[in-house]
Amino acid sequence: MTTAATHMSGSSVDVTEMNSTEYKATVQRALDHLRLTYDQLADQAQRRDFSSLAALKLWIAIGGERP
Amino acid sequence: MVVEPDGATVGTKLDKITLQSAPVPLRSLARDPIWIDVSCKLMLDTDEGLFPTVRTSYVGIYLGAEAEPVLHYDFERGKAKYTEAHVQVYGRHEALESYLREVGAKDRLAKLHLPVGGRRFRPSLEDIIEFLVAEKMVEPKAGWDTVVDQERRKYRRKRIAAVVRRNHGSAIQELKRLGYTIIPPNDEGVRAKIAALIAPKPREPEDDDLAVAARPTRQDRRSGRRPGGA
Numbered sequence: 410m411t412t413a414a415t416h417m418s419g420s421s422v423d424v425t426e427m428n429s430t431e432y433k434a435t436v437q438r439a440l441d442h443l444r445l446t447y448d449q450l451a452d453q454a455q456r457r458d459f460s461s462l463a464a465l466k467l468w469i470a471i472g473g474e475r476p
Numbered sequence: 477m478v479v480e481p482d483g484a485t486v487g488t489k490l491d492k493i494t495l496q497s498a499p500v501p502l503r504s505l506a507r508d509p510i511w512i513d514v515s516c517k518l519m520l521d522t523d524e525g526l527f528p529t530v531r532t533s534y535v536g537i538y539l540g541a542e543a544e545p546v547l548h549y550d551f552e553r554g555k556a557k558y559t560e561a562h563v564q565v566y567g568r569h570e571a572l573e574s575y576l577r578e579v580g581a582k583d584r585l586a587k588l589h590l591p592v593g594g595r596r597f598r599p600s601l602e603d604i605i606e607f608l609v610a611e612k613m614v615e616p617k618a619g620w621d622t623v624v625d626q627e628r629r630k631y632r633r634k635r636i637a638a639v640v641r642r643n644h645g646s647a648i649q650e651l652k653r654l655g656y657t658i659i660p661p662n663d664e665g666v667r668a669k670i671a672a673l674i675a676p677k678p679r680e681p682e683d684d685d686l687a688v689a690a691r692p693t694r695q696d697r698r699s700g701r702r703p704g705g706a
Contacts (some may be wrong), residue, residue, distance in 0.1 A: 412492075412648070417477075422477055422479065423490075424477045424479060425477070425478050425479065425492050426480075427478060427479070427480045428478045428480070428481065429480065429481050429482075432478070432480035432481070435478070435492070435493070435495060436495065437493040438491070438493060438494070439493070439494045442493075442494050444501075446599060454552075457589060458582070458587065462536075462545060462548075463494075463496060465534070465548075465550070466496055466497065466513075466515060466534055467494075467496065467513055468532070468552075468603075469516070469517065469532040469533065469534040469550065469552070470485045470487065470490075470495040470496065470497070470515055470517060471495065471517065472483060472485075472517030472519065472531035473517075473531070473532055473533050473552060474482075474531075
């Protein structure tokens with residue numbers, strides 16, 4: 410994993426690059442943080458009824474995809 | 477921004493551990509602070525692998541020291557049910573909530589998904605910013621409208637290109653009506669690519685020449701396989 414500040418449109422943006430294994434571990438950590446499994450999160454999305462705003466935002470952040 | 481082999485997650489104050497964005501303050505015109513929280517997942521388009529595409533996005537507006545949500549505007553490409561782009565408003569309406577309870581539906585206004593234009597015609601972030609300024613909720617910087625107009629124009633041109641790319645029949649019909657002569661490509665490879673682009677798929681309500689691609693898995697993308705294909 411590498412992190413660097415990149416300049417875009419006059420602003421500095423932190424860019425963290427991950428390989429597949431690192432990304433998968435990050436998503437799992439994020440799910441653990443919310444005490445949810447991917448299947449539970451996907452079920453909430455399918456029912457259009459998330460348990461919290463953070464759960465919805467994680468679904469958005471991972472593009473709704475199982476890593 | 478977190479970049480991984482299949483895409484990138486972008487967000488305001490994005491936490492690399494929890495993948496959660498966090499709100500950032502806008503220029504409030506009142507005593508209470510007002511916030512915006514933006515995140516999205518970007519990927520290359522699944523048809524040609526050429527165009528950066530928003531897979532999912534979230535724009536939240538919050539108020540007060542505790543950043544209580546007022547509304548959020550979400551987009552989820554290929555969502556199984558209606559509606560890919562929608563707004564949820566954190567308000568109360570007693571008569572509505574009573575009605576919803578009586579019919580056994582979701583019981584709060586905030587749980588209702590108000591449709592906003594679908595995949596091709598959904599509002600942009602610039603529209604949300606303009607809304608906040610026009611409704612006198614934030615104090616704009618000088619020249620804000622020029623920037624918003626320029627960026628929105630770029631966004632809408634990309635949307636128009638996507639509509640044409642996936643709706644050749646309608647585009648050709650309208651151009652012919654205006655007097656253009658349309659010459660289809662002769663090249664077999666190009667014709668095959670076009671056929672694949674406009675081939676019917678399970679659901680894509682706003683594209684009348686076709687329907688939405690079944691959601692490809694990460695394995696589909698890596699192998700170049702069509703969604704649902706062998």
